[in-house]
Amino acid sequence: MAEVGVVSGDRVVALVGNPRSGSRTLGAAVEVAETVAKRAGHGEPVTVVDLSALGAHLFAPAPSPRAEIARELVTGADVLVVASPTYKGTYTGLLKAFLDGLPSRALAGTVALPLLVMGDPRHALAVEVHLRPLLVELGALVPTPGLALVEADLPRLQELLEPWQAQVEPYVTAAPADFR
Template identity: 40%
Template sequence: MSSVLVISGSPSNPSRTERLGEHVAGRLAAAGRDVDHLAVRALPADSLLGADLDDPAIADAVAEVAAADGVVLATPTYKAAYSGLLKAFLDLLPQFGFAGKAVLPLATGGSVAHVLAIDYALRPVVHSLGARHVVQSFFLLDKRLAVAGEQLEIHPDSTRPLADVIQQFDKALDGIPHDTALGRTA
């Protein structure tokens, strides 16, 4: 069974981005994957910002990445880029910290003007970390996500495309080519 680590890079609590990560984790667990969720904001701030790899919490988080077969990166979009919190964590990983892994980049944001932040800011970092396969990224507008109690509600127009990228990622974990609604022609 492949293992997946969902990394949420939102500094907010509660966070729609973190709930999105939990949603994806649930979908992957239902598909038979062993899934863990790391909220970067829960790591000790001084150790994270000071790049203290000897801090047990930081060392454990880096080890979780190393042990995972796949990584889901969920980040809010700030100033046309992924969160600085996520950047601080990714900077702690070894040069090829994603080697051999499938990676699914996800982002949330308030405007479609930020949709390319995934491809122009986050994707190059993921590639530089040596990911085996980076699947189609997905951007969700904040207004298409609502939190009701503990439940995340995703706008119906975004449900199918999100399910497709999760399916792409699930297949990428096994090295299986995929055909999704995103790539089909009518």
């Protein structure tokens, strides 16, 4: 796994919008991305764009090279896992600020897999109602239901991923040639 705050690989990218470094959201996003990549037969390492390391760069008055590198990694992904904790019933402002910096249709042809980590299952629809439309607006193909994970269930994440992964695998395996 490579991280940004620096760079590598490009096929499967995990974009993490938690403002806290070392968060449970980061751990879940990496595990989901690595599972998706492995099951789909992608040989490259997963790249992680951890926005907790880029917050100041996203809000700087002048364009930041670090933020631009992160955006290039995200827009170059074939498969993009987009993860955020649920704040006030939706994704974080940090994730929104990062995605707002992308050009129109920047994710065209990218298979995007939305993931929200939440404290309460009552927020489960936020992944479909808020995060999916944002990714679609950016041109991403979001072929399956997003993944809504309750924090208390994170210790059994691999077990929870099995049925979701069965839905995701055909789309991830076909990416990118079939969708670009």
